[in-house]
Amino acid sequence: MKIAIDCRMSGKSGIGTFLDGILPYFKSSGHELFLFGTEEGFPCNVKTFSVRELFFFPGRLLKKINECDVYFTPYCNIPGGIKIPVFSTIHDIVFLDVKGLCGKAGIIGRKFFYRRAVKKSAGIFTVSNFSRERIKSALKCTKKITVVYNGLPAYMEGKRLSVKKDSTIIFIGNIKRHKGLSVLLEAFEKFLESENGSEKPRLLITGSQDNFRTKDSVVPQKIKELSMKFPNSVEFTGFVENEKLLLLLSRARLLVQPSLYEGFGIPPLQALSCGTKAIISDIPVFREIYRDFPVVFFRSEDSSDLCAKIKEAFYDKSQIGEIPQKYSYKKTAELILENL
Incomplete structure (x- = not known):
């Protein structure tokens, strides 16, 4: 053919x-x-x-x-x-x-x-x-x-880097409303307000600068306010090359994917392949795709529940469970x- x-x-x-x-x-x-x-x-x-x-x-x-x-x-x-x-x-x-x-x-x-x-x-x-x-x-x-x-993606298949985890919580995507970044920012602020330990959690927002647009001004304003209240707590990397993304994911303590809507949602799969825990919203498509995976679900759009899940996972030193070889x-x- x-x-x-x-x-x-x-x-x-x-x-x-x-x-x-x-x-x-x-x-x-x-x-x-x-x-x-x-x-x-x-x-x-x-x-x-x-x-x-x-x-x-x-x-x-x-x-x-x-x-x-x-x-x-x-x-x-x-x-x-x-x-x-x-x-x-x-x-x-x-x-x-x-x-x-x-x-x-x-x-x-x-x-x-x-x-x-x-x-x-x-x-x-x-x-x-x-x-x-x-x-x-x-x-x-x-x-x-x-x-x-x-x-x-091919650059991630079979490649788990031996790097030390840091205090980063990573988000991959853009700030369009359906990605749920505003919920993550609210949850992260609550987490920082309750944080009394010696570690300094940091939120890393990774995505193309071209996609970092929205008619909704809530997210950019929230990032600005959060950065002023907790200096150096939020960093926007813009687009990063494949190898750099692999390194950032491998070092991160957690990935949070708070999407309200996806067709599939690849970042949790990428995170797990790097040995990084994933906290994801309990939307129907994530329940379908990741039901057999060692992920943590939180109630979609509930920043308090997300904050609790972040706090628990952030201090949990255990390794992630077995990852099914389901998708390729x-x-x-x-x-x-x-x-x-």
Whole structure:
């Protein structure tokens, strides 16, 4: 089988992590691949979700795509002019489910692309049963939806660093409302106010500067107030390279993922692989993904409960339990290939 694969998001976070995780296994599968949008493949500088992608996609590239047997995209963007069976990936529908992430025009635009992907796809992939049910319900999708899950990025597989734990509590993500950072900041402040020991807990917020935006001013203001009240207690690193993130996660005492909504949520998996405890919200998708893992759940949006869980875990010197070998991009790639 000859598979055309959209690789324009390779090297980026989010969708790029998913794509780069499965590509090595696609390449070793024995199938013939036509990759476009990468240095090693056919060049393509057309932006995803653009007018040009929809109506003026390069004819020479379309000809090569349509000579393949199937087309796979790691997201829900599909260029116009593709005549072979299309298989797309909808990781979640957070922009439809969570209010306030974008304006009315943004919601209309995203809904258009979600529905277009459903209409044009022979099959759809997603990363959790939670997302599958939301896609079926909100988008009235009757197409086959295959759950393939996420995995550990390649740079973390089998790499546990021998470093000493420090007093860091780490958060990975952005400050969009559904990430729940405001709840973590409230809980961390309560923890610091009750802290009488010699250790000085520090909250490390790690994520891309480009994503550090929100219409809600609560989080930036809270960070500022907390930093003034407890100097050097909060640090925002901005984007860090893979090896640096591996080191930060390995040194951290805890990871806290207080999300209100996720399609999967990779950071707890990353933390556990580094030997770092994870405290996560008890939202349905986390209950699904991490029910067999040695994580600590707290009541979603309850800063007092989160504070209590942080305090208990911060001083608990025991090692984390056994981590199930449940998710990997090798398994993800195999499931995708089986269903193309």
